[in-house]
Amino acid sequence: MTVHSSSATTSSWYRDSIAVELEPALPLEGDHRADVCVIGAGVTGCSAALHLAQRGYRVILLEALSVGHGASGRSGGQILPGLGTDMHTVEKALGLSAARDIWEMSREAVRLTAHLVEHHQIPCEMSWGYLHAAVKPRHVVALRQSQERMARDFDYHGLEWREGDALREHVVTDAYPAALWEREAGHLHPLNYTLGLARAAQRAGAILHQFSPVVDIQHGKPANVVTARGRVTADHVVVATNAYGDRLVPAMSGRIMKAANYMIATAPMTEQQAAQVLPRNDALSDANFVLDYYRLSRDRRLIYGGEVSYDGRPPQGLEARTDAKIRRLFPVLKEIDIEYRWGGDVAITMNRAPDFGRLAPNVFYAQGYSGHGMALAGLAGQLLGETIAGQSERFDIFAAMPHRTFPGGRWLRTPLLVLATHFYKLRDRL
Numbered sequence: 001m002t003v004h005s006s007s008a009t010t011s012s013w014y015r016d017s018i019a020v021e022l023e024p025a026l027p028l029e030g031d032h033r034a035d036v037c038v039i040g041a042g043v044t045g046c047s048a049a050l051h052l053a054q055r056g057y058r059v060i061l062l063e064a065l066s067v068g069h070g071a072s073g074r075s076g077g078q079i080l081p082g083l084g085t086d087m088h089t090v091e092k093a094l095g096l097s098a099a100r101d102i103w104e105m106s107r108e109a110v111r112l113t114a115h116l117v118e119h120h121q122i123p124c125e126m127s128w129g130y131l132h133a134a135v136k137p138r139h140v141v142a143l144r145q146s147q148e149r150m151a152r153d154f155d156y157h158g159l160e161w162r163e164g165d166a167l168r169e170h171v172v173t174d175a176y177p178a179a180l181w182e183r184e185a186g187h188l189h190p191l192n193y194t195l196g197l198a199r200a201a202q203r204a205g206a207i208l209h210q211f212s213p214v215v216d217i218q219h220g221k222p223a224n225v226v227t228a229r230g231r232v233t234a235d236h237v238v239v240a241t242n243a244y245g246d247r248l249v250p251a252m253s254g255r256i257m258k259a260a261n262y263m264i265a266t267a268p269m270t271e272q273q274a275a276q277v278l279p280r281n282d283a284l285s286d287a288n289f290v291l292d293y294y295r296l297s298r299d300r301r302l303i304y305g306g307e308v309s310y311d312g313r314p315p316q317g318l319e320a321r322t323d324a325k326i327r328r329l330f331p332v333l334k335e336i337d338i339e340y341r342w343g344g345d346v347a348i349t350m351n352r353a354p355d356f357g358r359l360a361p362n363v364f365y366a367q368g369y370s371g372h373g374m375a376l377a378g379l380a381g382q383l384l385g386e387t388i389a390g391q392s393e394r395f396d397i398f399a400a401m402p403h404r405t406f407p408g409g410r411w412l413r414t415p416l417l418v419l420a421t422h423f424y425k426l427r428d429r430l
Contacts, residue, residue: 042072045240047381074344084370085352109379122196130185
């Protein structure tokens with residue numbers, strides 16, 4: 001066999017490997033009353049619904065399509081401490097003390113993910129070990145500096161240096177001169193994890209309605225959340241739509257941009273073939289601005305993602321470029337078919353830090369994880385639950401992070417961002 005695209009399906013492999021069955025979740029019809037209405041059943045919304053229901057709140061969770069339809073069910077599935085930006089960005093904005101608090105909460109997010117998987121028995125293939133891989137000599141310098149800074153300023157010693165034969169014990173390629181291996185990070189099946197959170201929320205008492213797109217939020221005490229065929233009157237509202245809420249809440253939309261990422265899944269490899277790719281089953285991301293990332297599934301498929309688009313259209317030559325990349329990285333993949341190709345939108349902010357806040361005293365949101373949300377979104381749901389229960393201190397540490405709207409307004413911000421991305425893509429090649 002050779003790597004080719006003619007037989008690859010455009011559906012997600014995650015959708016074809018679902019291992020979690022939800023209780024019935026019919027579309028919303030008629031008028032309903034709740035303590036909290038959560039909009040969006042990705043990781044943020046499902047976690048918020050779960051934590052609020054566990055506190056005894058009457059929760060209604062509304063999803064426009066199906067649970068995990070967005071990035072939560074399409075991503076690379078990496079579970080990482082930290083944010084989508086360097087902690088130095090947070091330190092410059094908020095000071096070292098607050099940056100340390102946020103860093104420790106990001107580590108808590110990883111532990112929370114592991115706890116939720118174990119406690120709720122979610123079959124999502126969770127595994128540990130992650131590589132931050134340098135592609136160029138300047139990346140090597142930057143990774144060394146990052147390791148030293150995290151140890152010195154954040155008392156974090158979970159990053160171990162790998163190069164040469166020690167690196168090849170983790171990833172069998174000559175593409176990377178060095179990497180940082182992180183024992184506290186890992187990977188999982190993102191859709192099964194998200195479905196598992198939704199199932200746990202249902203079992204805790206939350207009521208889930210799929211295929212119930214929200215068309216309006218009528219602010220007030222209580223607020224009204226309106227769908228095409230129903231309405232929820234709630235004391236509190238959580239907006240957890242991330243990249244999919246621009247028409248619902250225009251005030252939030254300028255603070256994030258949609259970025260489409262693209263992924264493939266190969267056919268299953270033999271144990272011997274997988275040992276020539278990722279022998280320790282680590283996940284990996286490289287250090288380019290437009291980065292590539294990958295891991296193995298439990299049935300030994302390579303789940304590989306990369307490239308980016310801001311205009312809703314796949315980049316020209318995407319399939320050929322992706323195929324060539326994985327062949328260069330791992331010669332063994334010349335003998336493995338690509339069976340799946342899919343894409344999905346993530347929400348990025350200007351500074352790549354998450355955007356938490358309030359739209360009204362009783363309406364809260366969390367968005368803009370910038371490709372780093374699989375663990376952090378679960379913590380965001382917990383923090384939203386704490387905040388609604390009257391303990392907002394931890395949520396407010398994140399909410400204090402300043403965010404700017406993307407320049408250019410609704411019509412020009414995408415072209416401007418595309419131009420900026422072209423610059424960084426060229427820099428990646430130098």
